[in-house]
Amino acid sequence: MVVKVYGPHCASTKRVLVCLVEKEIEFEVVPVDVFKGQHKDPEYLKLQPFGVVPVIKDGDFTLYESRAIMRYYAEKYRSQGVELLGRTIEERGLVEQWLEVEAHNFHPPAYNLVIHVLFPQLVGATSDPKVIEESETKLVHVLNIYEERLSKSKYLAGDFFSLADISHIPFLDYIVNNMEKGYLIRDRKSVSAWWDDISSRPSWKKVLQLYRVSI
Amino acid sequence: MVVKVYGPHCASTKRVLVCLVEKEIEFEVVPVDVFKGQHKDPEYLKLQPFGVVPVIKDGDFTLYESRAIMRYYAEKYRSQGVELLGRTIEERGLVEQWLEVEAHNFHPPAYNLVIHVLFPQLVGATSDPKVIEESETKLVHVLNIYEERLSKSKYLAGDFFSLADISHIPFLDYIVNNMEKGYLIRDRKSVSAWWDDISSRPSWKKVLQLYRVSI
Incomplete structure (x- = not known):
């Protein structure tokens, strides 16, 4: 089917x-x-x-x-x-944890940046500089925590690629390639290496x- | 352990x-x-x-x-x-769907109501009437969809209690019992019956x- x-x-x-x-x-x-x-x-x-x-x-x-x-x-x-779910119940637990972190910590500020930076370029929507600034501050905090995590393991949930990594790809792509905000990723060595890895997969x-x- | x-x-x-x-x-x-x-x-x-x-x-x-x-x-x-995950992969899929709906549709307006209605009563935080009004409007929309769903199945993911139901309990309890917003639940027959069911479980x-x- x-x-x-x-x-x-x-x-x-x-x-x-x-x-x-x-x-x-x-x-x-x-x-x-x-x-x-x-x-x-x-x-x-x-x-x-x-x-x-x-x-x-x-x-x-x-x-x-x-x-x-x-x-x-x-x-x-x-x-x-x-x-994509890890091999053990504990690995799956960590996949679930980082999927939730993506949904609740990474996604909201990344989404707000798309709405207030990318949408206005594409469809003439209005942009609020205060939302852009606050969202970027939140995203910096989140990405600093990611940098710490990814300095110790290759992927978010551990040394294996998973749904937790996939879930980040589309909005990271907007940030790096569509909004001139790539420095948010490139300023962080481990996050940058992780992005290069996951975005170069044939699937993406x-x-x-x-x-x-x-x- | x-x-x-x-x-x-x-x-x-x-x-x-x-x-x-x-x-x-x-x-x-x-x-x-x-x-x-x-x-x-x-x-x-x-x-x-x-x-x-x-x-x-x-x-x-x-x-x-x-x-x-x-x-x-x-x-x-x-x-x-x-x-709590359903018996089949499809049932688990629906548990996951409604867990996500809880996280992305129900939780944000319910959380905002707690912050702007309950917190000011408890700890003297400031309250924004516009946020209260917007959050309640969003919650009404979500609960109308829940009413439709729960008129056809006993619980959110189907005819079985699951994590999707549990995930709603704490904030529903605030709405019904701590913020004088119980009408949001009681005005909806199926949502009301569902709430009575899940909140009367010995676990809660x-x-x-x-x-x-x-x-």
Whole structure:
């Protein structure tokens, strides 16, 4: 069964796509144009009542929330492709910890930077300098903690690549390549080496090649 | 090995404690007084570099982020106590989906209400009426979607109690019992019945009895 992935161009969908490529799972995409408001169409809201992307359909099974979808496929195809949940229950615990850190500490300031730095360039949205400054300060604090962690282990959850690393890629790409904020990464030796490692994986290159066009 | 849980009185720690009680796991608590700033002490930051509660220590293993800790114990003691992850990979997928919905849709407005309604009553913090109004509007939208979901299944992830339900309990308790906002729940028949069900479980009653004192 080919997995249908709704909304390929958004960052959170790219998180899912990288996971599917790493797990060697066949998929097809269903475009949802958020700039045209298609994520608020009644038909789409039947799939995802909160009106955000992504959603997957896999036969009769529907699932939303990008980090939940990643966990589902990493678990379902445990022995296929790259192992993304660690090998032991403790390793998985640490994958879960860093997935949560990504969601609650890294993502909010990174998202605010995208909204207030990148969006105004692309679609003429308004920008609030105070939000930019506060978000960057928060992100610096988070990345300093990452630097300490990544000076001791190659990846966030340990010496193995995992969902916790994948989950960071799309927004790190915006920061480094779309917003002239690359110094946030490059000023930190271990974070910089980690970014070079995870962003050079064939899975991310493939997703970028297919869906670079828009945010 | 007895699990050490740091910071028993905060809402996010209570989430973990309910899980441990449901899984019949022995624990002891290590008080961390956030009102005295103990979560920013250098010794504590060695355990949790972001300076928030909870953290667990289980022998040599340290883990933070409440939802990650819950997942870890629900997985580690799969066959002990109440099954909290569903029985199939698809059921677990839905548990993960609703855990993510709790974290990203329910929690932010519920948290803002606590900060701007409950905290000012307790510790004299300032309150912003605009934030209260916006948060309540967001929460109404989320709870309307929950009402639709819970009119079709007994619990969020399906007809089985899970981590997704547990994760909501502490902040729902604030809303219903500490902030005179109970109408948000009581105005919705299925949400109200769900709340009565999950809040009457012995696990929550035990945690409340032990750690009701403060927020």
